[in-house]
Amino acid sequence: MLQQIENNEVIDQSTSNTSIQTNIEKELLKNMIWLRMCEETLVKLYPEQEMRTPCHFATGQEAIATGVCQALSQGDVVYSHHRCHNHYLAAGGSFFKLAAELYGRLEGCSNGKGGSVHLTARDKGFIISSAILGEDIAVAAGSAFAFKIDKLPYVAVPFFGDASCEEGSFYETLNFASLNKIPALFICENNLYSTESHIDIRAASGATIHGRAKALGIETAAIDGNNVFEVYNTVKSVLPKIRSGNGPFFLECATYRWREHVGPNFDYNVPNRTYRSKEEQEYWINERCPIKSAKQLLLNNGTVTAVEIENWEASMQIEIDDAIKRAKQGTWPDVSSLLENVY
Ligand SMILES: Cc1ncc(C[n+]2csc(CCOP(=O)(O)OP(=O)(O)O)c2C)c(N)n1
Structure with a gap:
């Protein structure tokens, strides 16, 4: 997935720009479908209570x-927060190792001791x-600082939510990043809520998230985080500047979480949960689904066919089912290893 970089230039092996464009558009849609199918499989299995991790x-x-992640290159590093399955999978993490981790098995990516987060x-x-x-914002900045010291052409990318932007480490890190012109790409996924609190009751009037980064001297953009092409193109366009020593970039992506803060349910199905309306949730699910819109666009312009998508989905489901089966059959860590690699 990640391309090689040499002298700060991404080497593209493809010959025609049109085919590159078509391939990447397909890849973006396919990858989103992969993330959705992996996550929806976990959602369905979660009520079995065999995954003992929030x-x-x-x-x-x-x-x-x-x-x-599709815009990044080999050598770049990604960090994430509690809502991390998509980031891990998009970076190329194995679904089998994710599933095994959630089932607490030794074969999991953190040997069954880390759980979902x-x-x-x-x-x-x-x-x-x-x-x-x-x-993760601060730790990613450490990687970016190391890249700068070692004169490496790589970028460190932390993903975080809107509530992370209310933490002290956010301001300290952004100030450090700006001052030291480190190669970091800060990705804020603004899904409007911190657990059950809307951003409007948490932010000082008029204080946008990207505005806070801008106030610290960082170049910013605020985009539609449900438009995969906009996300990809924006990141692609800012990466060369970051790599060439221009300093960090802050990207605020507007989006929405469909399910409850933690767990597999839709909030509108949970009795007495009123922090957001059913209408608001239905609007984002029905009108603003990132996969639905990308699929429609690529079907309409002939980039992809319905049969092609069905074939992807069929082979993905086989891979997912096989991974779940193997994860459930995995090995339990030995009790004697309980305190090893735990910090
Ligand atoms: C320092 C700290 N304070 C509080 C929490 C508890 N907590 C866990 S998730 C969460 C909300 C996170 O919201 P956001 O960053 O917007 O991400 P989202 O869950 O919306 O993806 C809170 C307050 C925490 N994990 N860490």
Whole structure:
């Protein structure tokens, strides 16, 4: 997935620009479908109570993980927060290792000890996810600073939600990043809510998230995070500047989480849960689905056919079912290893 970089230039092996465009558009759609199918499989299995880890599902937010990760190159590193399945998978993390992790098995990406919020796929550049809000922003800045010191053409990319932007580490890190012109691409997924609190009751009047980054001297953009093409193109266009020492970039992506904060349910199905209306949820699910719109666009312009999509989905489901089967048959970590690699 990640392309090679040499002298700060991405080497593209393809010959025609049109075919590159067609291939990447298809790849973006296919990757979003992969994330959705993996997540929806986990959602269905979660009520069996065999995954003994709280899961923060990210249904509806696939375009950001996909658009960003597809634009990155080999050597770049990705960090994430509690809602991390999409980021891990989009960076190339194995679904089998994710499932095994959720089932607490030794074959999991963190040997069954990390659970849903502590994923890793270092060989794919996905370093770690952390449940402590704002933490991944600071740690990613450390990687970016190291790239700068070592004169490496790589970029460090932390994904985080709107609530992380209320943490002290957010402001400290952004100030450091700006001052030291480190190669970091900050990706804020603004899905409007911090657990059950809307952003309007948490932010000082008029204080947009990207505006806070701008106030610290960082170049910013605010985009539709449910438009995978916009996400991909924006990231593609800013990466060369970041790599060439121009300093960090902050991207605020507007999106929406379909399911409850933690767990597999839709909020509108949970009795007495009134922090957001059913109409609002239905609007985002029915009118603003990132996969539905991308699919429609590529079907309409002939980039992809319905049969092609059906074939992708069929082979993905086989791969997913096989991964789940193997994960459930995995090995339990030995009790004697309980305190190993735990921090
Ligand atoms: C430092 C810290 N404070 C509080 C929490 C509890 N907490 C976990 S998730 C969450 C809300 C996160 O919202 P956001 O960052 O917008 O991400 P989203 O869940 O919407 O994806 C909170 C308050 C935490 N994990 N870490």
